[in-house]
Amino acid sequence: RMKLAVLTSGGDSAGMNAVVRAVVKAGILKGCETWVVREGYEGLVRGNQEGHKVEKETTPSHREVHIKDEGFIHNLRFGDGELLKDGTSDHPTGRTLKGRYIVRVGWDDVRGWFGVGGTLCGTARSAAFRTPEGRLQAAHNLIKEGIDALVVCGGDGSLTGADVFRAEWPTYVNTLREKGDITPAQAENYAHLKIVGLVGSIDNDMSMTDMTIGGPTALHRICEAIDNIETTAFSHSRAFVVEVMGRHCGWLALLAGVSSGADFIFIPERPPEADSWEDEMCKMIQRHREMGKRKTIVIVAEGAQDKHLNPIRAETVKDVLTDRLGLDTRVTTLGHVQRGGRPCAYDRIMAKAVNALLESTPETPSYMIGISGGEITRVPLMEAVAMTRSVSEAIAAKDFDKAMSLRDPEFREAL
Numbered sequence: 001r002m003k004l005a006v007l008t009s010g011g012d013s014a015g016m017n018a019v020v021r022a023v024v025k026a027g028i029l030k031g032c033e034t035w036v037v038r039e040g041y042e043g044l045v046r047g048n049q050e051g052h053k054v055e056k057e058t059t060p061s062h063r064e065v066h067i068k069d070e071g072f073i074h075n076l077r078f079g080d081g082e083l084l085k086d087g088t089s090d091h092p093t094g095r096t097l098k099g100r101y102i103v104r105v106g107w108d109d110v111r112g113w114f115g116v117g118g119t120l121c122g123t124a125r126s127a128a129f130r131t132p133e134g135r136l137q138a139a140h141n142l143i144k145e146g147i148d149a150l151v152v153c154g155g156d157g158s159l160t161g162a163d164v165f166r167a168e169w170p171t172y173v174n175t176l177r178e179k180g181d182i183t184p185a186q187a188e189n190y191a192h193l194k195i196v197g198l199v200g201s202i203d204n205d206m207s208m209t210d211m212t213i214g215g216p217t218a219l220h221r222i223c224e225a226i227d228n229i230e231t232t233a234f235s236h237s238r239a240f241v242v243e244v245m246g247r248h249c250g251w252l253a254l255l256a257g258v259s260s261g262a263d264f265i266f267i268p269e270r271p272p273e274a275d276s277w278e279d280e281m282c283k284m285i286q287r288h289r290e291m292g293k294r295k296t297i298v299i300v301a302e303g304a305q306d307k308h309l310n311p312i313r314a315e316t317v318k319d320v321l322t323d324r325l326g327l328d329t330r331v332t333t334l335g336h337v338q339r340g341g342r343p344c345a346y347d348r349i350m351a352k353a354v355n356a357l358l359e360s361t362p363e364t365p366s367y368m369i370g371i372s373g374g375e376i377t378r379v380p381l382m383e384a385v386a387m388t389r390s391v392s393e394a395i396a397a398k399d400f401d402k403a404m405s406l407r408d409p410e411f412r413e414a415l
């Protein structure tokens, strides 16, 4: 019987809880034992301290008979019993979860998770997992619990980590066996680790998938914010420079610009000339004003830059609009409002992609589950990560056409 663990990693995104819920429920339906890892890779490295086992209970599941779920209720819902960063926590029901990062979960533990924003399992950027020693410890912790399959939901960094972990897995198993930390029988049983990646990120910056889980919700959040800004901009006939997230990717800025009718946008993949962007922007906005527009919206992606790779900051844009066009201008940095909150329907449906995960075998590469032209797809994780990397490299090498050609078709069409 496959023992399956799921973790969320990197920056949280709306829809991550829906992923965990779907993985757990799909896993149970397929006869797996299901676990969650708290605090991302950090929880994998910390594992479960001896002597703090939570007692097994029977889940009063309405589908108990059919599912044969021995579910362990840990009240993970709504952050109960959330672990503190030092690994301690007093569970509200009185049972202690002290030092437990890899937790067995059942059907009821994830009930209602699909509508909750962020990630209830917690996420962390783990320095320990970046070291071979940390990954060896993580492997040991998984084998101790008998887990042989891992689902990772995160951005490109997290998915790269997943692939490295899988590639190095046989080495860890050997080392652990040589050290006597695991028995030869365990080494044989856990010779392979199955890994599947799901892309959870608001940035929609992963290649080989049309959409990342959390992207649509963040876009929706930005559009709503710009709608709100527009009413006050209109009232005062002001200009607003809105800075949006996206790291090195301009997808959020571009799509927000298209959906809200912005006057001008700055994105990393299509940088303006260093010495003429001010003229170009002012000319365009001046024209819009002459046509009767009472408000001006300029969207700046946080990774925006000119062709010489000098960053373009919202404050700089504001000064240009104020000084050159005499517009009463304000800057709004949307920040983490874009990342938090309930997932939109699409980000919940995307989580259904996990139906494909259980078919991966030790012989197949680690897969990333994505979506392409409305179809759920399975692509080799490393190919997707490598292609994503080459976009950043192309931008750094000022080969913007190449960067754009490597972005998804929808992105290119929007431009």
Ligand code: F6P
Pocket (backbone or CB within 6 Å): 011, 155, 201, 202, 203, 245, 246, 247, 302, 339
């Ligand atoms: O990758 C998601 C993201 O929200 C980016 O858009 C942004 O650059 C970054 O994470 C912010 O990270 P933090 O929450 O650590 O400030």
